[in-house]
Amino acid sequence: MIDTTVRLALPMLHAGQAQKELTHNEALLALDVLLHPEMEEVGRNQPPAAPVAGQCWIVGEAPVDAWSGQADKVAAWSEAGWRFFRACEGMLLWSRSDALPVRRLAGAWIVGEVHGVRLILEGKQVVGAQQPAIPSATGGTVVDAQARATLALVVEALRTHGLVAGNAE
Template sequence: MIDTTARLALPMLHAGQAQKEMTHNEALLALDVLLHPAVEEVGRNQPPDAPSAGQCWILGDAPVDAWAGQASSIAAWTEGGWRFLRGCEGMLLWCRSDGLPVRWLGGGWVTGEVHGTRLMVGGNQVVGGRRPAIASPSGGMIVDVEARTTLSLVLEALRDHGLVAGNAE
């Protein structure tokens, strides 16, 4: 008999189970945390002194006290105490303290990275996949130091942002 759901480990109800409302309420608490989730902080190991109901944290690698043994879990404070939930691949949360997205990828939390194939603004693509390297300016009949300097700075910025590959120099 399966006791929890495969992805979010929500408790399952079973035929003939006593106190089904407790299992059902646990599932509702988990959904309340995981639906459009936001956490106060990522990597914290010490529980806060006075959490408010509904506040959540992503725990660090060495949690202590009431959080002991729950490394990398989502800790949610409820009126009934701490509830711990696990991340699943692709889960996305918002970290209030950093103002950044946090995603569960490859078995751990990654903060501030946004993955995609292109960036759209107003229906227009403004950033796409990385382009091949562009050679730095050289040669020509007339050497224009200012123009070459400007082009070099533009190319350096594009390379620094990863929009074009670096020179194979």
Template structure:
């Protein structure tokens, strides 16, 4: 076994000469992958003025030095471009978008957060979507103000996906 199974980090071999090269390559890849943040997601053209440590998520139609690396994480190092193939569930922080990008089902999705519930301060504030609620109609006494406010509440809850349409 000459590399790790998950990120293909090079492993040192018994009796290997110039171990520092293998070790340094592994550190360069770890630097790219650990707590990853990227300048932008889905960029196809490598920047001409990349600084060491800067990373991008390569777009679907890469050119130049990024050719053949669609969807990969591309990081500029003192030794040139390093690439890492994304894994299912991998997340990076996109500085251009100001949010998380997640690799799921073979594609990068920016700004989408998936979960079963939202808990703030130990209190569940949002859970799974509930069934539709019918708008108020009829009744013996019509109160237009209350009905208008209730309609606004229902519209807001539907718009936020808290209840079905």
């Protein structure tokens, strides 16, 4: 008999089960935490002294006290105490303390990185795959130092932002 769902480990109801409301309420609490997940902090090892019902944290690598044995899980405080939820690959959360997205990738929590193929703003692609390197300006019969300096800054900015690869010289 299966006791929990495969991905989020939500409790299952069973025929003839006594006090089904407890199992059902646990599943609702898990959904409340995981459907629009907002974390107070990422990587905390010590439970907060005075959590408020509904607050959540991503537990760090070396948890202590009430969080002992719950490394890398999502910890949610409820009126009935701590609830812990395992992380799923690709899970996307929001960190209030960092004001950044947090994603579970390759078994680790990644803060602030947004992965994608391209960036679309107002219906237009503004960033796509990195382009080949642009060679630095050299040679020529007339040297315009100001134009060359300006172009060098533009090329360096494109390289710094990852829009073109490094030097092709």
